[in-house]
Amino acid sequence: MPSTAFQWLGLVGIIWLQVINGTNTNFPAYSSQLKQLLSISQFQLNNLAFASDAGKLFGFLSGLAAVYFPLWLVLMIGSTLGLIGYGVQFLFITNQISSLSYWHVFFLTVLAGNSICWINTVCYVITIRNFSSDRQVAVGITTSYQGLSAKVYTSIVDVAGHKKRAITFLFLNSVLPLIVGLIATPVVREIEVIRPKHISVGFVVIFVITIASGIYAVMSSLEFVSSKITPIGNLIGVSVSLLLPLLVPLSMKIVESWHKNTEKQRVYNFTLEDGHNERTDNEVKEGEESEEVQDVGVREEVGAKVMLRRIDFWLYFFVYLFGATLGLVFLNNLGQIAESRGYSGTSSLVSLSSSFGFFGRLMPSIVDYFYRDSKCGSAISRPASMMVFMAPTAGAFFLLLNKTHLALYVSTAIIGVCTGAITSIAVSMTTELFGNKNFSVNHNVVVANIPVGSLLFGYLASIVYRKGVNEGGKCMGMECYRTTFIIWGSLCFFGTFLAFILHARTRKFYSH
Template structure:
């Protein structure tokens, strides 16, 4: 089988992994039930939301492991950590274990949160290595499916365990990543691709499949549509959408077989002609030069210690903190936000944010894929600047008490958060190099637990002040000041992104 087939099989395997690694994104769908089952306060629930993100503080361990260990082993370590972290919690809630304290649950949640870093590190590293000339495109496509995770899990729960949501979610969070890792391990590996033949056709097909999947996910998340689709029908639809990408490597087998027969015929016809071998070598050289040109755009290779001393890193860090991280904190609190506003459709909101996050993560890849021929585009910091303004506007829109405002704001925050998350992967490689990417990027995303703790606690304090004797807060005042603060910080991040854009303009002008 040609190497291009294994190259695209690895992409499909990564798509499957990414579609189930966002276990922390489905937390809002069962957080209220978990709060009741554990008999904990809003502050303690906020601790658990933070704990899931806190696992990213130790994400650098997965980066180091990817340097010294086989990537398949790194993948299995990550899925095993998730099995233990979520699995023990499941056994506790189902009364199979009765001796866990709240802080045991907290630690297990940290462990489960850290497991995501190991799986994501493998996905990022293999995608970057297997598609060096199409980094942003491949990363954007695969990470977009991570935005679909909450949709996948919620769809399964609606079929198998609608009445025991928290229990079913914990079970799926523990088992599903391990099962998919076992299935994907044989194909998710580094492939040495001699030339990027058929990559354009492959990405064209993948884009069509991904966009159709996103449209289906968004439409089936809308309440007036989801009410007309049975839970089983929705599960079949999402399953088919995850299997369809297999058409690309399967078609590569057919194309490769046809191409091989054609080459044999050419060799037979032209072996007696002079200069044929020279022409073939020239074509190969052109392919190699083309690949090198596509791979240009990395500033330099920067070690982690040196990266931490640079102003560009800290501008980047705080833009991410006040942008994507704030969006994630909002999504973590979506269950309580919806409840305080008297809205009972939390599951549909979670699916909506997941589906729009899917498109948000895909959007930078679409722009990057098509700007090459049009010769127009903006820098990654410029992308972030453009995305921060709508995020801020969405937070202020939440001051409107209508359900429509809640839906629109959730969709906007989902899109912008997803887009920034996708851009960040390529931006880290461009600003600080690919050699130390696995460690450097895990340092960058360490801002997520920092923001989760800081902004989550501030939201919990405001919520607690307006709460009743049962710890519940009902009304617009529960999050009013929180939304004003979050919106203001997002506007500040727009300014920081502008500064970073100006500082890196010379580098990106040469790249573009």
Template sequence: MASKTLQWLSLVGIIWLQSVNGTNSNFPAYSSQLKQLLSMSQVQLNNLAFASDAGKLFGFFPGIAALYFPLWLVLVIGSALGLAGYGLQYLFITGQISSLSYAHIFLLTVLAGNSICWINTVCYVVTIQNFPSDRQVAVGLTTSYQGLSAKIYTALVDSFTFSPVTRAKAYLLLNSLSPLVVSVMSVLFVRGLNVGTGNNMKVGFVAMFVLTIATGIYAVASSLGSVSSRLPPLANAIGILVFLLAPLAIPMAEKMKEKFLNGEMKVYVEENVGDDVERIESGIKAEDDHTREDDEVCVEEIGAMLMLKRVNFWLYFFVYLSGATLGLVYLNNLGQIAESRGSSGTSSLVSLSSSFGFFGRLIPSLLESNLSRSRYMKSRPACIAALMAPMAGAFFLLLSTANISLYISTAIIGVCSGAITSISVSTTTELFGTKNFSVNHNVVVANIPVGSFIFGYLAALFYRREASEDGKCMGMECYRNTFIIWGSLCLFGTFLALVLHARLRKFYSHT
């Protein structure tokens, strides 16, 4: 049986992987510069944002690969795809490759978007396997760090670059290299372990939550204009990297604890307890197994083909489409939205959305660890509905001309879409089981490219209709109709989430 030290090391490695795996989330920070460098129209730019999400249409490939190949190989394949997708784009805009057309850029972006699915799949599978008794808490906690990716990349770029042209190149270079470097660093301990079900990990998770919350507070504070203007960019980058290294303290403390127990307590146990230890441990394990069977008695293990025939799946699919996916489309267009309103703080907005998205992804996991027995936390669809309602309000708030409304709405959409993303992992396992999770969840998130194309293309059409002859649109009219439609769709999604909650009420009453 694997030690707790290895369990926590695997979680730290997953945190690092998730921190650099949200490469598509920093697209708004350099989209305007990329538009100028490649002389693209707004529709073409939106198609590139869709292309990054379109990689998820092929997310079932890493899901299947995880069933038959070693996880380290799946991880390496994912990082290699990202290296090719972003790396070739970097070589193109730096003039080292001169034969890439727009179609090539589109396909490379699809490839880069697909690489995220491979790394995500490894992170989910390892977390669920290594923390079977606390999988929902562990998955939610690690997933939250992917919401921090844009903040991390922006902090690094701000530290070393200044001109708009250089910024776009720096983002592409970091997007191509960072996941590969971290994957190589993590490949030794991000793997499935043989763990028991009776381990008490509560103290470790409390410590991990404290460190994670501190990281989020620092990320939000350093994203605010009044603080970021006084904080040197290099100091900001160093600060965020220090917080990412801080979780290593938990496996280190666990290692010291294991040495102490092995050296001091083992003798006492063997001499004074003897054979009773085995009987006690067996009794605990049997009780834990029985408890887990009771907890999961309502969970049905089904495959992707059977899942697609279920009404609950399609309700869940469209709820996600009009919630987390719609929030992602907004964030993909954040650079153009800020530019159209005359705001020059695109980087700070991207950092703000990333930081609040981080907290959004973390909050469900934090509540799960403290209120898992509460009836208020049992129904995931009800929680999703409660999050989608303020999201709809945030879209309508964007109709206000006040500059503060842009920041408030971005923070709300970041928090809510991040929380829905985190909750969706647990929802998939509860509705369709853990056995085929790697394939099933990748089928669920296939709604992201669908929504990205439909909602993003619609926004681009409205933008182009209001644009001047040079293709640039300035003013509130650029996205007014878009925000009205997005807000209405989010309200409709809230209704669908309540319908799903009503259909699953009996299920959650027995969990």
């Protein structure tokens, strides 16, 4: 049976993949520059923001591929799609290839957006299978690092300089996922490991490292702190935080060796005292080192066709649409929102949203881990958890009606936290409601609401924005997004109500 240290090494590989897989979160950081380079309107720019999310409409292809192909091949396909999607755009902007039309750029962005689904599918499937009874904890930890993606990319770009930000972002988006994918492929694979008794040691260590990394990311994103840190110093800090998770498999290897030696000594003493030598080292390993085989804990196993006929699926779909998807649309438009309010620190806002999204994705794991081990009764249901994070998101949209920069910062942080949390919760919720067997397809069907919401909510924002456009093609002032924020906040409150209904319908299942 494989070592538990290798199980944790695989988790580290998934963490690295998630860090570099948030390429679409970089869009707000260079959207204004891209708009100028391509000489396109705000309406066309919103189309490009939608195109990145539209790739998720074809995410089910990655789910099907995960069923029939080796997962390492699925990972390489995803990395290659990103290389083509972003790479060709990079060559175009740097005049390495002949002129591309706007629609060529649009479809390349769709392809790049689809690449994210392939890498995510591999990460989710392996994490859930390798940590079945601890899936929310493991998934939350790994996906939280995707919240650091914009922070990592921005740190590298800051070292490269500010003059060619769009070009540098596109280059990194194209090559980093492929490079990290090649590095992680040998360790990111499904393995059969019985849940060891000392698995809590690994989770405690990774929690400490993850929280410390998140604190550094948040602090270094604050303007009064970031101004005192050099770009190279910031990049070194980010790099160290990404290498620290390697301490987990190392510590687990030490614990595993100590545990084996302790058991051998105990059996040896037992044999000397009682004359029994029938228990072998292998029996000790299987019987003493491990607990029961992991419990999957799902409501039922259904395929996508059956799932689409369930009321619970559609409630879940619209809760996600009016919650996490609305949050993502806001973050995609963050550059234009900040510009319309006369705020020039878009990069710091993107890093801030990324850092708080990191903690948002991690929070459900922390709650699940410590609440599960307590003796407080039944666990909080996933729909109830979503409801808890939906309400503050709605409030944050209304807070944006305040024109101060502080309101912009606070709202961005709240939306980042809540969007990240809902995204993390959804991975486990899809498994629990519709099963583990068809997860790779089912979850990609669920997240198809992201491009749908990006299209609807993005165009709504664009229409309102265009009413206030000046001669320079920009809209300046609070009126550019005031109506949009009111509508988004109202829809989010409605989504909170839908989450309550879903909680009521699934309460009996979660009570067990």
